Amino acid sequence: AQSVTQPDIHITVSEGASLELRCNYSYGATPYLFWYVQSPGQGLQLLLKYFSGDTLVQGIKGFEAEFKRSQSSFNLRKPSVHWSDAAEYFCAVGVRGGTSYGKLTFGQGTILTVHP
Amino acid sequence: EAGVTQFPSHSVIEKGQTVTLRCDPISGHDNLYWYRRVMGKEIKFLLHFVKESKQDESGMPNNRFLAERTGGTYSTLKVQPAELEDSGVYFCASSLDRALGLFFGSGTQLSVL
Numbered sequence: 364a365q366s367v368t369q370p371d372i373h374i375t376v377s378e379g380a381s382l383e384l385r386c387n388y389s390y391g392a393t394p395y396l397f398w399y400v401q402s403p404g405q406g407l408q409l410l411l412k413y414f415s416g417d418t419l420v421q422g423i424k425g426f427e428a429e430f431k432r433s434q435s436s437f438n439l440r441k442p443s444v445h446w447s448d449a450a451e452y453f454c455a456v457g458v459r460g461g462t463s464y465g466k467l468t469f470g471q472g473t474i475l476t477v478h479p
Numbered sequence: 480e481a482g483v484t485q486f487p488s489h490s491v492i493e494k495g496q497t498v499t500l501r502c503d504p505i506s507g508h509d510n511l512y513w514y515r516r517v518m519g520k521e522i523k524f525l526l527h528f529v530k531e532s533k534q535d536e537s538g539m540p541n542n543r544f545l546a547e548r549t550g551g552t553y554s555t556l557k558v559q560p561a562e563l564e565d566s567g568v569y570f571c572a573s574s575l576d577r578a579l580g581l582f583f584g585s586g587t588q589l590s591v592l
Contacts, residue, residue: 367521397580406483407522407570407583414578453522464577465512466535469522 365390365456369470376444377478384439384473386428386454395457396437397467398428402450410452413437424448449477481505483584485571491590497559500587504553504573510534511554512574512581513546517567525569528554540565561591 366389376382388394395414399407411422418430428439437454451474455467484503492498504511513525525544526536530551539546543562548554558565568588572581 399583404585406585407572407581409580409582412580455522465510465572465574465581466524466527466538467514467522467581468524471521 365394365458365468367454367456367468367470369452369454369473371473372471373474373476375476375478378446379443382439382441382444382448382475384452384454384475386437386439386470387435388437388454388456389435390456390458392459393432395459395464396428396430397455397457398422398426398437398439399453399455400424400450401453401472407453410439444475444477446477446479449475451475483571483573483582485569485584485587487587488585489588489590491592492561493592494563495560497557498561498589500556500558500569500571500589502554502556502571502573502584504571505575505582508573508575508582509551510574511548512572513554513556514570514572514583515567516570516586517564520567522570525556558589561589563591565589566591 368387397412398410411420413420413430451472454470486501511528516522524538527534528548545557568586570586572583574581
């Protein structure tokens with residue numbers, strides 16, 4: 364069975380600083396990989412996803428993530444954080460094949476606090 | 480276009496009572512998923528509908544949980560009787576196809592006292 368680890372439960376950065384949120388996964392093959400964000404009172408919003416091809420994936424809101432097979436990682440990055448980026452971020456893994464592509468395994472989430 | 484809608488947004492009930500959560504997916508989305516996040520834990524898959532059929536219900540915790548999707552439109556998730564450990568946020572998501580991914584609702588916060 365697949366698993367996802369987000370080592371950082373809570374990260375605090377200053378506005379304008381760069382950001383990297385870590386995600387490691389365990390899966391027997393190349394998985395589908397996702398980053399979601401949840402702002403207070405909102406649902407989960409898809410930031411970006413990796414299915415295949417270029418291992419550097421661009422997403423919405425200026426985020427990007429890089430799939431590194433050798434490290435089983437899919438870290439999320441942003442060069443300059445805005446106060447509106449304060450939220451909880453989730454990394455998730457989806458299985459390939461079959462019809463349950465939406466059966467995702469999530470990490471525990473990383474809460475991002477942004478200081479002015 | 481409306482997103483995934485969940486109702487109610489919050490529910491507080493006593494142990495032993497029954498609660499029904501509702502999810503209205505995006506129109507035209509055949510795939511509907513239920514997930515749950517218990518406090519301090521990961522978001523976990525509960526089940527998957529394709530239209531009105533249960534495709535995968537491997538994540539349902541026990542037989543106190545009953546999900547339905549009559550007519551292949553909205554879905555309900557009933558918990559009967561509710562226990563303290565059922566407290567958490569219940570998310571619904573819908574999907575049209577793999578490439579577009581899942582669209583999540585804002586969740587129902589269930590508190591069982």
